[in-house]
């Protein structure tokens with residue numbers, strides 16, 4: 001048995017013990033939750049409730065509208081609730097600052113798979129090899145003897161497909177596919193989920209796409225290029241869209257032949273929010289970390305003051 005799995009097992013039993021002993025829990029994730037953050041925290045909430053625990057689901061920003069149909073999404077509170085908690089379970093955060101909101105004075109449990117950031121938590125259940133945080137939640141629920149119901153299955157499915165690019169990334173392994181099978185057996189419907197999330201683009205998103213694609217800039221030489229897309233406030237205003245409507249457009253940049261790294265810059269009041277996606281040969285988590293951001297080797301994010309500093313960093317990383 002590897003050291004990693006020994007550590008995992010000890011971490012897992014400590015977290016499971018804490019859950020068994022407690023009665024009231026705060027379940028949370030990073031601000032602006034993506035499908036992994038949302039699906040994993042909601043699955044934990046449903047699981048703990050099956051054990052009779054009281055659970056408050058909390059996130060500064062609530063669920064994104066395209067995933068608001070997930071069971072439990074409408075119950076997310078965006079202000080820190082009153083009262084005592086036996087623990088706060090923090091999902092999909094490599095750094096506590098990504099919660100971007102106050103936490104109660106109670107033991108903090110990190111349930112995560114990020115390799116970058118600033119480790120935190122009184123207990124840490126972290127596996128950087130896990131393709132999504134839903135994998136870790138599934139391990140925890142199994143350790144607690146919880147059988148997956150349809151709500152848990154739908155939320156874990158959301159976590160799985162969101163962080164694996166619908167089962168295509170290099171992180172996809174046997175445990176990922178086994179969990180996918182368990183979710184389907186427990187009532188998750190792949191088409192129903194896809195139809196309600198991916199096949200339901202708001203018209204504004206589709207109107208925004210050609211404008212964003214038109215900004216394409218290439219950095220470096222084939223076969224190691226970077227491709228940069230930019231979303232400006234003017235474009236968003238023109239089509240009446242919010243910045244979240246451009247989510248995923250960065251994959252068009254990465255998907256170009258001879259491009260190793262795709263980047264999407266979204267203009268904000270103080271510079272740009274950056275999404276980075278790599279085909280795997282360039283570590284975009286490391287690039288993001290130099291700007292105080294974080295993520296994984298293949299997907300990361302940060303903030304930059306100007307597009308020039310990002311272009312320079314990309315050119316350097318692609319050399």
Ligand SMILES: [Mn+2]
Nearest residue numbers: 036092133163
């Ligand atoms: Mn994740």
